[in-house]
Amino acid sequence: MPFLVAKPIKYEKMKYVLQNKVLSIFYPLNILRSGLVIIIDKLEKMEGFTSQEKEIAKFILEKPSLLGELSTEDLARATYTSPSTVVRLCKKLKTKGYNDFKLKFSTEYLEVARVSEILKDEPITKESTYNDVLNILPKMYDAAITNTKLMLDSNTIKRVINRLKIAEKIDIYGYGISYSLASQASFKFLTIGIESMAHNGLNEHYIAASNNRSNMVAILISFTGKNSSITKIAKYLKRNGIYVIGISGFRTSELLKHCDELIQVDHKKIVLSMEVVTSVISIQYVFDIIFSMLLADNYEKNIKASLEVLNKPFEKQ
Structure with a gap:
């Protein structure tokens, strides 16, 4: 899947309260879809999801900034499902539970957002100068390594x-x-x-x-x-x-x-x-x-x- 970039990029503050720690992170609302076999990608593909699990996945992808504030009961209520369905989806995504899912989702989302910002423009164009190439290539290397690191099992x-x-x-x-x-x-x-x-x-x-x-x-x-x-x-x-x-x-x-x-x-x-x-x-x-x-x-x-x-x-x- 090619890199897609939404323009203009807007930002929202995401607060995650996990293990008595508050993580405040800024993400683009519409990040590029990298096609990685990670939690975000699995949520997008919804392969093997039940109809209720698909509703939860859609809600998380459409309103990621709300996830950190929601308990399993809150997320279930917002998606007209049940807390057990939320937990079952978290296990299906190879996480230990809801809190573990939120932590991993936030980590992956941050990395994907960072990579999308790095490569939001065409890496090489006919106007690219020597200095442009010097600056662009390390960013491409960084993106390749970051994406691979996320994909490795x-x-x-x-x-x-x-x-x-x-x-x-x-x-x-x-x-x-x-x-x-x-x-x-x-x-x-x-x-x-x-x-x-x-x-x-x-x-x-x-x-x-x-x-x-x-x-x-x-x-x-x-x-x-x-x-x-x-x-x-x-x-x-x-x-x-x-x-x-x-x-x-x-x-x-x-x-x-x-x-x-x-x-x-x-x-x-x-x-x-x-x-x-x-x-x-x-x-x-x-x-x-x-x-x-x-x-x-x-x-x-x-x-x-x-x-x-x-x-x-x-x-x-």
Whole structure:
């Protein structure tokens, strides 16, 4: 879904009284819809909602500034539903309860509003100057990382990290610019002693010659999740007993069913071809998270190896 910006942007004060703390935040009344798989997006899509739950969702999206002042009874009364329906919707949105929902909703709303304000205008136009570009690009990087951070599921990332810790080899697949990202990530893994290789296609002989496929992990990169070649590779690897991790801008059913885990990143068509910047930054961010966690897991070993390299450089041998 492309970024949409409402003009003019109006602001209202939202007061949240949670755990005896008052959070006063200013939000645009009409924020851009980022398409993220987060609470706000789920409220908009209303997938799997009952008719009563849809009424609650509509009320929250239309009058977000009132949410912080309302109890479950108040919200139920305002939407002609019941307190139990409000609580049930909160649980359906993967929150612990109504107060937890309000806290998470406010956090996400603030981030989405901030990103919409950052990118409310066309990032690059024919009038853009050198100084404009210098200022715009960091904002685009910030938006890509923020959106990806909101989308990441911590349990998925933890499962991926745990699997990579015991992997004997990590193969990373990508085509075009995705292959360059695969090469960068592979190099990083090699620097901390993890055997890794980047591929821009499937080598069936390589897979057949691998002795212990159960200890191999494959990471497949697809900006859209619709690359048929990547999907075919995922299917082949999974069929041959290799643990498959997908990194994609969309949770397409075809790619998802051939992956053991799928990490979703930010991929938006902003303007022109600048969406590639968003995708690249988002995927690099995910790989850096994984790399950093693996580095920390064997911190002493990696520090020792780094010191050895510094003390015995190749040029002096």
